[in-house]
Amino acid sequence: MLYTTFAKAKEANACTESYRKMAEHLGGVRKYGKDTAIPLDEVLKVCGLQNTIWCFRCTTEPSNDILIEFSCRCAEHVLHFFEDKHPDDKRPRKAIEAARVCITDKSAAGAAGAARDAAWAAGAARVAAWAAGAAGWVAGDAAWAAGAARDAAWVAAGAARDAAWVAAGAARDAAWAAAGWVAESEWQARTLLELLGREVK
Numbered sequence: 001m002l003y004t005t006f007a008k009a010k011e012a013n014a015c016t017e018s019y020r021k022m023a024e025h026l027g028g029v030r031k032y033g034k035d036t037a038i039p040l041d042e043v044l045k046v047c048g049l050q051n052t053i054w055c056f057r058c059t060t061e062p063s064n065d066i067l068i069e070f071s072c073r074c075a076e077h078v079l080h081f082f083e084d085k086h087p088d089d090k091r092p093r094k095a096i097e098a099a100r101v102c103i104t105d106k107s108a109a110g111a112a113g114a115a116r117d118a119a120w121a122a123g124a125a126r127v128a129a130w131a132a133g134a135a136g137w138v139a140g141d142a143a144w145a146a147g148a149a150r151d152a153a154w155v156a157a158g159a160a161r162d163a164a165w166v167a168a169g170a171a172r173d174a175a176w177a178a179a180g181w182v183a184e185s186e187w188q189a190r191t192l193l194e195l196l197g198r199e200v201k
Helices: 006-011 016-025 040-047 049-058 064-085 091-104 108-132 137-148 154-168 172-178 181-195
Strands: none
Touching: 006 016, 006 049, 016 040, 040 049, 040 181, 049 064, 049 181, 064 091, 064 181
16 A cells, blocks of 8 residues: 655645545544654545545655556556557557566666657657547646656656657547546556555455
């Protein structure tokens, strides 16, 4: 499980409304403790998916790998919308693969290779991916948050952000029209819970 704290959320300029909502749910910041760990599954339950994804920028432990994997899974979930229209264009898929290299290969060479591959895939696929509408907009936000959360692995995180953004940044219209926003949002929430290590019933 990943955690944040009121102190970290405030330092990262959390949304005032969501901050207050979480504080009320936990009995107040002073009573709960500004440095007491808040599990992200609790944030999801109280404040929703968007706010939980935002919290990845202020977790108490490294969270970038989970965020990248979440972005990739969201992209893959609706990638067929793109590939149905462009069956021979594998650039968005390659962008997802490049993002995952940032998780599995922490070496400088691996990060550099992923950055190179992601840059190629991003440059080549951006227009096509956006035009076809090929992934969930929440995944796009998650990928952006991965960039905001980068630290020593700046290159790897940046490559993952760009690669996942290209592959994931678009399904807005396609996912909304084909599966319905509610269904897609629920799927993304379940997926995030699984990655956080919580059993989903």
